[in-house]
Each structure stands twice: as structure tokens, then as C-alpha cells.
Amino acid sequence: MSPPHRRERGLVRPYVVTDGRAHPTRNTLDLVTLVTAASGRPLSGLSPEKRRVMELCRGGALSVAEVAGHLALAISVTKVLLSDLIDSGHISTRPPIPRAQLPDDQLLQEVLDGLRSRL
């Protein structure tokens, strides 16, 4: 809804964000779990924070820690939100990318070099 830097920390307290809940509905999230937005789910009826999560995740996978950072919320509070979104099918999670699936350094380096050469 609004970019993170405009968000005033402490204005909307976390219990309002989670509706008073502190226990996430699932216990599968940790700091580096990657979160991706599922496409085609309606966003109506979501709280502003959840919309913001969807907005953040639309561009690609984000880790739980990153989401929390962008939302300026505590990690544990973010987990409650993310669990809800997983339950409603808005986002999906996967464990952090294991080593084998990562692009190798050389490829990244090439991308980086390519970019540098252009800019």
C-alpha cells in the first residue's frame, strides 16, 4: 500500500496487525524461508500489511526476514501474517535454495560484468 520508508513504526501496533494473535498457524517458517506470491488470488479483504506482503512478493521470492524488514515488523509478527497468507493460498513457501540449485558464481559474475560493461 505504501512504500516501506513512509511507514511510521509504532503507529499501528503489532497486535492490531495480527488481530491479537502471536501464534502462527504453522510452524514451518524460519528466517530464511523463501516466500512467493501465488498468482491470481484476489487481494480484496486483506489487511494493508498482507497486501504489502503480496506486493513485495510479487516480484520474486523473498525471505521471511526480508519481508519483515520491509514491513518494519518484528519477525514473529511477520510469521503470523505469512502463515495466514499461506493458509489462504496467497503465498507459497519453499525452503531456502539449496546449493545445487543456485546459479554458479561464474554465471553471476558474467551477468555482473555484462551489466557493468553496459552502464
Next chain:
Amino acid sequence: MTQHILEAVIWCLAAGLLAGLVLLVRQRRLTAALRRRLTALEDTLRARDAEAAHLVEARLSFLAQAHQQPVPVPGLLDPRLAATAYGRSLQQVQDLFTQAVDTARARADQSARATLKAAMRALQALANEQQLSISDMQDRHDSPEVLQDLLEIDHANAQFGRRAQAIAVLCGSWPGRQRVASPLIDVVRGATSRIRDYRRVEVHSRVDMDVVSRAVEPVVLAVAELLDNAARHSQPNTTVEVSIQPAHHGVCVVIDDAGVGMDSREAEEAGRRLSGREDIDINRLGDPPQFGFAVIGVLAARYGFTVSVDTRSPYGGVRAVLFLPHELLNRVRAPKTAIPPETEPSPEPLPAPAPAPAPAPVSVPAAAPRADHTSGAPEARPGPEKEPAPVTAQASTTGGLPKRRRRAAAQDHAAGDQAAAAAPPPGAGHTPARPAAETATRMGAFARGTRYGRAASQDDEGNPQG
């Protein structure tokens, strides 16, 4: 001779008798007059005594007890006394008394205010400090049990802070807490944070406006007081509906409760307090003191918004309307494409690609908010959340490279990026659409993320997360 003497005596006697009679008559008349006079004087005296007693018992005590300034003080018992010096003296006594009472009242009010203000400021500061440490603890502790307790403490602390703040404001203090301009919805939810029954509040917003920085805290406080009233005067199983609606000259925050409502006398009293024109005497807010409307009145008058509670809610309770004029609002950044797709998921993504085809015009407005965005928060990747459907829909060829694709396998992604790097820059690369610094940040973030993920996965390898 003797006869002469006798005659003379008789005459003398007659004359004496006559004189005696005359005197007697005169005396009697005199006595009667005196008696009359005496009665009249006694009457007057009695009237004055009664008047003095009346002054003490009725008029002055009435003045002393009168809770509103402009009350008709009972007049003299005997209107005839008004013109006399005595009447004038009584009037003077009364005037002096009124003056003395007013002075004493003003002084008492002032000192009560000063004391309360100082006390509440201290409490407010403590509450703020405590809130900070609670926030820190929320960040530090990961356990849901701890968080649950922290949330409760946080909630209690927020209510406590609001009370202190409200009383301080009523005593002439500033609301404190400078805030940055915040979206109206956050302002309303911030207000929700500060009341006991926050779970019963439902907020619906159709407005995407920011409240200017200086008005954030006052509006939060005013809305919180209204919400608190609404929640306290309605059944615990009902909801308090808040809707934020655009109006011609500003925005209305409409708060409906399904409570008991107010009778006309209460509504009138509330209207008077909310107007902010009434001079508020904090000694006369009732017992227990009713701060709410008085506080809102003070804030409304000071910051230029208006509040009315005289309409009936469709749910049977009170409908409170807080009207924020345009002076207190900022329209949220115009080229914000992120909002429409959220509210209207189906129709919006279609028109969005339409303006997109020309790469340069799109990327320029897109770059503008991003530029200030990075300046505000030099956080790793501001891009993904700012560019919603259009770009992902447009796929690979849009001006910039590093648009991360959802879920795409990293190799494909990188390869696609390289292909894109080969193809589009001749067209788009010349336009400074995407600042180099930003591209660098993005790629940096990408690299950092990868490294981070790698490190984490190593950590987790032997210790699967659960």
C-alpha cells in the same frame, strides 16, 4: 366677689380642659403616626433581614455552586429595595462575590491544569519509552508465547499512553510524538491500536491519502477517542465500523456503532464540547471525568478538522464523523500503479499494460518514485514491490534487465537476463531510465541474497528447519 372668683375658676378649668383635650387628641394622633411609622420601619427591617438572609442562603450559594458561567442568579425578594442604598450595597456584595468566585475558580483550574499537565507529560514520556522497549523485545524474542505476552503488555501500554496524552492535551499540552505523514488507513488503525476493544473495529477504506505530518498524532488521538466511545457504549459482540470516504473538500472518517446512542441532551452537550469553542474547565468534567469529547474539541479547534456525533447510525447507535479538510491531507503520489490492482484485481491488470508498450515513458515515471524511494530507504531491493503486474506481464524485453521473475529457476533467469542484456539496451540503454546506481544496488542485493541463502542453507543442512 366669690362668684367672680368661681367664674374665673370655671373658665380656667374649661380652658384647661379644652387645652387638655386638644393635647390629648394631638397626642393620640401623634402616637398613631408613630405607631404606623414604627410598623413600617419594622417591616422594612424585617424585609432587609430577609433580604440579607436570602443573599447568603440563596443568591451567593447559588453563585458558588453554579457550574456554568452564564446562569440567571435569583434577584431581590423585595423589588422595592432595589432602588435603595441598601439594595445597591447588596448588589455590590454579590458582584464582589462573583468576582472572587471566578478568580478562585480560574486559579484552581489553572493550577489543576498545570499539575495534571506536568504529571501526564511525565507519564506520557514513560509510556513512549516503554513502548520502545516493548518494540525492541518484540524484535528480539521469537517465541510466540513471549510475543503473546508482549502484545498484551503493548496493548495495555498503548491505552495507558493514550489516556495520559488525552489529559495532557486537555490541559493545554501538545499531543507530542512527531510522526511522518502517514496513510489515512494507518492513522485510523493507529487509533485502533490504542483502544481496549481493538478487535471489534473494522476499517474499510476507499481513500488513498496521507495525513500531513503535523496532523497525524492529533487525528490518531481524536479517532481513538471516538472509537473508544463507540466501543464502550455498544455491546461487546457488536462491531464498530469505520469507513473512510472521500468528500468534496476533504475526507470523512465515519465511525458507526451499534450501541445505545445518545439522547438529545447528551448530543447537544457533546456537540458543544466537540466544537472546541467552549472553554473547558477540567474541574467540571464530571465524576468520573469525561475527557473524550473535550479532548477532541480541543484538537479539532487547534488543527482545523471537525467532528460531529449528532447523526444516528444505521445500526442504531451513534455515527461519529470526523472530517479532515484538504489542508491536512496529502494526495498520495499520483503515478502509483500498485494500488489499483490490489483493490480491483480483475479489471486493472488489463489496462495497465496498455500504457506500458512505449518503454521510455513508462520507465521514467516508474523511476521517479523509485529514486526517492531508494533515497529514503537505501535497503537492498526496492524494485520488486514497486513494479507490479505490468512489468511481469510484459516479460523479458522491457527496458531494464534485472526484473526478477517469479519462481523462475535461477539459471533460466540469469540466462534470460543475459539475453535481455544483449537485446534491449541498444534501444532502451541510452535512456537513463534506470539509474546505474540503482541497478547496482539491485544486483548487489541479488548477490547478497544468494550469498545469504547459501550461508543459511549450509547452516541448515544438518539441522533441517522445522
